[in-house]
Amino acid sequence: MPLRLLKYALSKEYPGKRFFQAHETPKKSYDVVIIGGGGHGLAAAYYLAKEHGITNVAVLEKGYIGGGNTGRNTTIVRSNYLTPEGVKFYDASVKIYEGLSEELDLNLFYSTRGHYTLAHTESAMRTMRWRAEVNKHVGVESYVVGPDEIAKACPQLDMSCSGQAPILGALFHAPGSVARHDGVAWGYARGADSLGVEIFQNTEVLGIDVQGGKVAGVKTNKGYIATTKVLSAVAGFTPRICEMVGLETPIVIHPLQACVTEPMKPWLDTILVSGSLHVYVSQSSRGELVMGSSLDPYEVHSTRSTLDFVEGLTSHMLDMFPFLSNIKVVRQWAGMADMTPDFAPVMGKTPVEGFYLDAGWGTWGFKATPISGKTMAETIARDQAPDLIHSFRLSRFEDYELTGEKGAASVGH
Amino acid sequence: MKLLTCPVNGTRPLSEFVFGGELRQPPAADCSDQVWAHYVHNRNGAPGLKQEWWYHAPSGTWFIAERNTLTDQVIRTYLKGQESQA
Numbered sequence: 001m002p003l004r005l006l007k008y009a010l011s012k013e014y015p016g017k018r019f020f021q022a023h024e025t026p027k028k029s030y031d032v033v034i035i036g037g038g039g040h041g042l043a044a045a046y047y048l049a050k051e052h053g054i055t056n057v058a059v060l061e062k063g064y065i066g067g068g069n070t071g072r073n074t075t076i077v078r079s080n081y082l083t084p085e086g087v088k089f090y091d092a093s094v095k096i097y098e099g100l101s102e103e104l105d106l107n108l109f110y111s112t113r114g115h116y117t118l119a120h121t122e123s124a125m126r127t128m129r130w131r132a133e134v135n136k137h138v139g140v141e142s143y144v145v146g147p148d149e150i151a152k153a154c155p156q157l158d159m160s161c162s163g164q165a166p167i168l169g170a171l172f173h174a175p176g177s178v179a180r181h182d183g184v185a186w187g188y189a190r191g192a193d194s195l196g197v198e199i200f201q202n203t204e205v206l207g208i209d210v211q212g213g214k215v216a217g218v219k220t221n222k223g224y225i226a227t228t229k230v231l232s233a234v235a236g237f238t239p240r241i242c243e244m245v246g247l248e249t250p251i252v253i254h255p256l257q258a259c260v261t262e263p264m265k266p267w268l269d270t271i272l273v274s275g276s277l278h279v280y281v282s283q284s285s286r287g288e289l290v291m292g293s294s295l296d297p298y299e300v301h302s303t304r305s306t307l308d309f310v311e312g313l314t315s316h317m318l319d320m321f322p323f324l325s326n327i328k329v330v331r332q333w334a335g336m337a338d339m340t341p342d343f344a345p346v347m348g349k350t351p352v353e354g355f356y357l358d359a360g361w362g363t364w365g366f367k368a369t370p371i372s373g374k375t376m377a378e379t380i381a382r383d384q385a386p387d388l389i390h391s392f393r394l395s396r397f398e399d400y401e402l403t404g405e406k407g408a409a410s411v412g413h
Numbered sequence: 414m415k416l417l418t419c420p421v422n423g424t425r426p427l428s429e430f431v432f433g434g435e436l437r438q439p440p441a442a443d444c445s446d447q448v449w450a451h452y453v454h455n456r457n458g459a460p461g462l463k464q465e466w467w468y469h470a471p472s473g474t475w476f477i478a479e480r481n482t483l484t485d486q487v488i489r490t491y492l493k494g495q496e497s498q499a
Contacts, residue, residue, distance in 0.1 A: 239458030250454040253482075298432035301460035301483045308415070308428070341454060397454040398447055 019186050020193035023200050029226035030058045030198075032380055033218050034233060035205050035241060037061025038070040039181070039366065040358050041233035042188035043373020044380070045197045051374070052381035055196035058227075059189075060220060062204035066185030069235045072303075072335035073366040074258050074280060074292040075181045076271055078115050080135055080142045080173035082127075082408035085391035086344060087138045092388065093371035094175050100370060104187035108179045109285050113271050115176020116150060120165040120276040127407050128171035141174040153270055162319040165276055176271050178282050178290075184369055208244040208355070215245070215354035229380055231356045236301070236336025238359040245352045249359070250397055251338045255296040256363050257309040259332035261324070263287030277316040288330070291317060295337060295363065303334045337362045342402040343409035347376065347392040348385035356380055357394060364409050419469040420476050420492050433466030436477060462488065 007015050032048060034041045037059050048054045061067075077097050079090035101108045119125045128144050135142035146169050151159055160166045189199055200222070207219040208230060217226040232241045238251050268283040278294045293313045296306075310332055318325055339362045340346060346360035358376045361368070371388075379385045385393065391403045415427040435457060440448050457463075460483040467478045467490070477496070479488040491498065 240460070243459045248451065248455040249458065250456055251458045252456050253458060253460075299482050300485045302485060304485070306415075338458075398450040400450065 019190040020199050023198045024222075026058055026060075026198070026200055026203070026220070026222055026225050031056040031227070032229045032231065033057075033225055033227045034059045034231045035218070036068070036233035036235070036237075037065040037185075037189070037199060037201065038068045038233065038235065039066065039185045039188060039369035040070075040235075040361070040372050040376070041231065042185055042192055042199075043369050044231055044233060044358065044376040045192040045199075045373075046188045046195070047374045047377035048380060049192055049195035049197050052377060054381055057192075057197045058225065059192070059197060059199045060203045060205055060218070061199070061201050064201050065189050065199065066182045069335040069337070069361070069365055070185045070369070071182050072258065072333055073181055074282070074290050075178045075284075075366060076115070076176065076280065076282065077110075077179055077367040078173055078176040078271075079140050079367075080115065080117070080131055080171060080176070080408065082131055082134060082405055083344075083391070083403055084134055084138055085403055086405050086408070087135055087140055089371060089388055089392075090367060091138065091140050093368050094177070096370035096374070097177065097179065097367075100184070100187070104191050106183055106187040106190070108183045108187065110177055110179045111285065112175060112177045113269060113282065114153070115173040115271040116145075116153065116273065117171040117173070118150070118167050118272065118274040118276075119169050119171070120161065120167060120274065122168070124275060125168055128169065131171055131408055135173070143172055145170050145172045154268070154272065156267060156323065157272070157320055158322055161274075161277065162322070164319060165274075178271065178284070180285075181366055184366075188369075188373070205241065205244075208241070210245050210352055210355075213351075213353055215352065228354045229356065230354060231358060231376060231380060233358040233376070235338050235359070235361055235365060238338045238357075242357075245350075245355050247350055247352060247355070249346060249357075249394065250341050251346065251360055252299050253301050253336050254298070254339055255300050255302065255304070255334040256292070256337040257296065257305050257332060257334040258290065258292040259310055259313065259329050260284070260288040260290050261327050262330050264289070264327065272320070274316070274320065277319060279313060279316045279320065281317065289324075289327075295339070296334075301336060303336060305332045305334045341397075343405040344403035345372070345392050346394050347372065347389045348379055348394065349383070350394055360392075362409065364405075417467065417478070417487060418490050419472070419474055420490050420495070421474050422469060422472050425469065429469060429471055431468040431470055433468055433475065436464040436466060
């Protein structure tokens, strides 16, 4: 038994150090205010302090950190996207993730599993070949495999999918991984806190003070904070924050639901995705199957879950794995996904001076946490977005230069 | 099972319906490219009571639903142009 553990057993008071200080009242002003204490906001705060020396930063979270979409996703990290811009961006994120446990000194249970996107139709196979070629071109390890290789990698899979949707092949993506998502938020929070960033939980932004087209401050339930730079990293709340500065965006909110089964002994090594059956599934380190599906089909600003979703998802899971018929679903939940028309994020500067946007993360936000934090920190520090996120700028819509990721960003389209 | 009322066919399961987006007024045909880009891409994404297009697929009926997108409550449904009779 390590000595550290003995200390916990013998001490009358909890001997552990808090991950971050529990600040209550914000100061009168900060150099940068970050709205949203999820992975993205905390990562941006961490890199602002670490790489740009900007430590007079407040992170405002209206609930608790990591309680939004950071803690509601299905924890998949991958970079097998469709556009070269997207593949480069997500590949940079995967590379940071690979060394992140060490950098943050926290075990994120980052586990590289290999990721199979199953194709049940000829048109899906065409998209897989397309993605494989784009990935290879950018230097990402993805290639198309046939049914034999899939059956070998996952012998439990019914290759005919109950005879309804026989598997013709798959896009295999070697770096595909899962990680402990709340750990990512907590690790970045601890890192940012130790560098001087102040984190405020239960602190809601009620308005943003814009004077002469420039950000002047933020109104919160804990008083007014003067600042010239505000980053909005609030996922499903983006339209409400943008309304405060009079900014119109293409973002609409749809719930995205997920669920887990009771724990089982480890049997599913890989991450499996089926676009046609609207399923993605992996087995967590606790043994639960973590499952997700496509977006709810209409706009709702709520994290309610529905029976329709579980019925639809489990029916397709049974097409793939008939032996799971006695396994119970033990939890289900939803997150509010901020969807864009081209399935790419909205990042960078906006027409309001000092108001920076990290949004449009729809169903693809968790995997981008480290790189979005890094690039948004650079954007704020230099007031100029790096080339890596140029294709994700808000003005791409008025320029008619969309970044079409629909074929690779989520399932069921 | 969630239900929605089609103004022609009455109350039906939600699975028979398709969401068509918010009711919006297109700009004049000779508007600037910027105005047109705004119409094509931007949406009123904030929550609230909205007028939306919905489609009853089995009967091919397009109609308007007034729905609160925060609570997902449908206030009323009617055929376009027949709002006063709803």
